[in-house]
Amino acid sequence: xxxxxxxxxxxxxxxxxxxxxxxxxxxxxxxxxxxxxxxxxxxxxxxxxxxxxxxxxxxxxxxxxxxxxxxxxxxxxxxxxxxxxxxxxxxxxxxxxxxxxxxxxxxxxxxxxxxxxxxxxxxxxxxxxxxxxxxxxxxxxxxxxxxxxxxxxxxxxxxxxxxxxxxxxxxxxxxxxxxxxxxxxxxxxxxxxxxxxxxxxxxxxxxxxxxxxxxxxxxxxxxxxxxxxxxxxxxxxxxxxx
Amino acid sequence: xxxxxxxxxxxxxxxxxxxxxxxxxxxxxxxxxxxxxxxxxxxxxxxxxxxxxxxxxxxxxxxxxxxxxxxxxxxxxxxxxxxxxxxxxxxxxxxxxxxxxxxxxxxxxxxxxxxxxxxxxxxxxxxxxxxxxxxxxxxxxxxxxxxxxxxxxxxxxxxxxxxxxxxxxxxxxxxxxxxxxxxxxxxxxxxxxxxxxxxxxxxxxxxxxxxxxxxxxxxxxxxxxxxxx
Numbered sequence: 001x002x003x004x005x006x007x008x009x010x011x012x013x014x015x016x017x018x019x020x021x022x023x024x025x026x027x028x029x030x031x032x033x034x035x036x037x038x039x040x041x042x043x044x045x046x047x048x049x050x051x052x053x054x055x056x057x058x059x060x061x062x063x064x065x066x067x068x069x070x071x072x073x074x075x076x077x078x079x080x081x082x083x084x085x086x087x088x089x090x091x092x093x094x095x096x097x098x099x100x101x102x103x104x105x106x107x108x109x110x111x112x113x114x115x116x117x118x119x120x121x122x123x124x125x126x127x128x129x130x131x132x133x134x135x136x137x138x139x140x141x142x143x144x145x146x147x148x149x150x151x152x153x154x155x156x157x158x159x160x161x162x163x164x165x166x167x168x169x170x171x172x173x174x175x176x177x178x179x180x181x182x183x184x185x186x187x188x189x190x191x192x193x194x195x196x197x198x199x200x201x202x203x204x205x206x207x208x209x210x211x212x213x214x215x216x217x218x219x220x221x222x223x224x225x226x227x228x229x230x231x232x233x234x235x236x237x238x239x240x241x242x
Numbered sequence: 243x244x245x246x247x248x249x250x251x252x253x254x255x256x257x258x259x260x261x262x263x264x265x266x267x268x269x270x271x272x273x274x275x276x277x278x279x280x281x282x283x284x285x286x287x288x289x290x291x292x293x294x295x296x297x298x299x300x301x302x303x304x305x306x307x308x309x310x311x312x313x314x315x316x317x318x319x320x321x322x323x324x325x326x327x328x329x330x331x332x333x334x335x336x337x338x339x340x341x342x343x344x345x346x347x348x349x350x351x352x353x354x355x356x357x358x359x360x361x362x363x364x365x366x367x368x369x370x371x372x373x374x375x376x377x378x379x380x381x382x383x384x385x386x387x388x389x390x391x392x393x394x395x396x397x398x399x400x401x402x403x404x405x406x407x408x409x410x411x412x413x414x415x416x417x418x419x420x421x422x423x424x425x426x427x428x429x430x431x432x433x434x435x436x437x438x439x440x441x442x443x444x445x446x447x448x449x450x451x452x453x454x455x456x457x458x459x460x461x462x463x464x465x466x467x468x469x470x471x
Contacts, residue, residue, distance in 0.1 A: 013372045036404050037376030038361060084375045084402065085326060143253075145279030146325070169375065172401045173325065175277045175431050177470035200376070200404055241406025 002027050002194045003048070003164060008057035009218075010047060017043040018054070019218030025164075030186065030195045032205045034229075035215035036239050041198045042084065044215070045166045048196075049081040050074040061164060076103075080162030084169045086149035090142030094133050094152060097141050098124045101156035123159065130185060131155035147178040151185070158189060165195040171204050183207040202230070202240070214239065243268045243425060244393055249298035251281075251288045258284045260449040262298075266393065269419060271426040273440035275433075277469055281449045282429040283325055286397045289427070290322045291315050302393060316345060319392030323385070323399055325429075327378040331371025335362050335381060338370050342385040355384050358414045359407075376402040383411065387418065396428040400435050412438040433465065 005023040009016065018040040025031050033041050046052035048059055050071040059066040066074055075081075089097050102120060128134045131151040136144070141152055150170055157165060170186075171179045179201065186195065186208050199205050205212060205226060212229045214222040216239070222232050229235055236242065244266040251259035258281045266272055274282050287293040289300060291312040300307045302318050310318070321342070329338050339351050339362070356363035359380045365373060370381060379402050386394060400408045412435055419426060430436040436443065443460055445453040445468045453464060 013368050015368070015372075037380070037402070037407065038365075038374040042374055143256075145277075146283070147278040169402055173278070173398055173431065175469050176433075176466070178278060180470075200402065202405060239404055239406060241409050 001025070002029075002062060003196075004058075004060040005044075005048070006058045006060075008044070008047060008054050008059065010043060010052060010054045010056075012052075016218055018047065021057070021215075021219060023213065023220065025194050025196060027194060028190060028192065030190050030197065030208055030210050032197050032199060032209035032212045033215060034199065034202075034205060034212060034239065035221065039215040040218040041215050042168055043218075045081060045168055045196070045198065048074075048164075049079055049166060051081075075160070078161075078163040079166065080157035080160050080164070081166040082153050082157060082168060082170060084172065086146070086153050088141040088144075088149050088152050088156070091140060093138050093140055094128065094144070094155075095124060095137040097152055098127055098155055098159050101159040103160050127155045127158045130158065130188065132181060132185070147174040150174065151182070154182075154185065161193075163193050165189075165193055167195065167197045169198055169200070171199065171201055179204050180207070243270075243303055244427075245299070245301045246289070247299040247301075249285075249288065249300065250296040251284055251293055252296050253284075257296075258449050259288065262446075262449070262451060264444065264451065266425050266427060268392075269423045269425055270442065271415075271419060271428070271440045272442045272444055273436035274427065274429045274444050274446055275431075275436060275465060275469060276446035276452075280446045282446055283397055285446065286322070286324075286395050286427070286429060289315075289395060290320065290324075316389065320395060321386035321389045321391035321393070322395040323379075323382040323397065325397040325401065327375070327382045329370040329373075329378050329381050329385070331369060333370055334367055335370055335373065336366040338381055339385055339388055342388040345389045352388060354414075354418070355388060358410060359384055376404060376407070379403050380407065380411075390422065391424050393425045393427065396426065396430075398429055398431065400430065400432050408432070408435055411435075415439050431469070433462065433469070437462075 001024055003025040008018055008021040010018050035041055047054050050069050054067055064077055128137055131154055171182050209226055212226055213220055214229060214235050222229060222235055247263050249259055249262045276282055288295050291310055305318055307315055343349050361377055362384055383399055428439055442456050444451050
């Protein structure tokens with residue numbers, strides 16, 4: 001097991017967003033988390049990556065207790081997080097965005113004397129190809145379409161080779177074809193890493209998920225295969241609709 | 243009612259909208275579809291006055307809007323729910339909706355808003371920034387609806403919203419449109435939602451309309467082809 005969440009709880013603004021949540025993710029697993037707007041899905045990712053501190057409970061990533069760490073420490077342990085809205089460096093090119101995400105030599109001296117070497121360029125080429133931007137290395141991120149920006153942000157995470165990848169609505173705003181390609185992209189990068197994806201697009205979830213967890217009011221409402229989840233009357237009532 | 247004539251919009255040297263012309267009748271609903279990067283959001287921003295047009299004309303009920311500021315367009319009857327929500331994070335949910343009521347005399351939130359979006363009622367005293375992404379999207383749509391627009395611009399309104407509420411929004415837009423008679427221009431990637439909301443489909447491809455069809459007799463496989471090339 002790579003991630004083990006136990007009794008996780010957090011309140012803010014007088015409201016318990018996540019409430020005694022238990023969740024376990026295995027190595028090489030691609031887990032989808034679905035659930036109504038406001039169920040606490042994004043807040044769960046916020047706590048795993050150290051952005052929000054839980055009021056109770058534990059998050060174990062391999063041997064580490066993440067609840068005591070701050071964001072950059074969590075990142076350096078190998079947890080990569082993509083937020084809902086794409087956040088790339090608009091004035092930098094695709095190549096520069098990928099380069100700046102490369103975790104080696106990031107101290108002050110390392111940054112000052114940083115030079116692109118062959119290994120780094122190979123890595124950038126490999127990632128750019130995976131995210132379908134191999135022909136766009138010189139294009140500024142600000143000129144990419146919304147879907148391409150989403151891919152670039154996934155690429156920036158892949159540059160860090162995270163063992164746990166957290167993706168919040170990665171296909172939001174994408175066309176049907178881009179969604180299919182994103183599914184291929186994610187299926188292709190799961191070997192050797194675990195991924196948690198939050199999504200509302202059920203067709204997309206069906207393409208990628210090994211297991212689906214349904215959250216509702218900060219708790220786990222149901223967990224199982226896509227077929228089991230889509231047939232579950234409680235999930236239909238609070239989330240899918242008739 | 244809305245008339246767009248030979249609209250051209252550029253980012254620097256790059257022409258994103260090319261000689262686009264169309265008109266939208268009172269109470270009519272058009273879905274603008276197309277792959278990402280084809281100019282949908284640019285078209286919406288230009289109609290809202292958030293991007294300058296290089297040439298062409300935009301008129302609403304005969305009023306020239308081409309070089310008007312965004313707030314003047316709101317006063318003229320356009321409402322806009324942008325992609326990316328852009329609600330006010332430090333205002334409460336109710337205050338966010340009240341911002342939309344600036345243009346109308348009755349400053350109370352209409353009942354139907356909370357009927358359609360019950361979560362906004364439950365959270366009305368909470369700060370917008372503390373809402374989940376999908377809840378913020380619902381808030382952005384509500385804020386646009388209460389302005390009682392003649393024309394409602396919705397840029398990817400289903401983004402981040404749970405499936406059951408997407409269906410609810412489609413039904414509501416339909417009902418509100420027949421009741422209040424506003425027109426809708428919606429950009430959408432989800433074909434099922436577009437089919438439910440729109441009377442007419444326009445496919446934007448490389449900044450030009452490549453296909454146009456009323457809902458009756460629409461060739462969905464052709465639309466699908468444009469979306470998946």
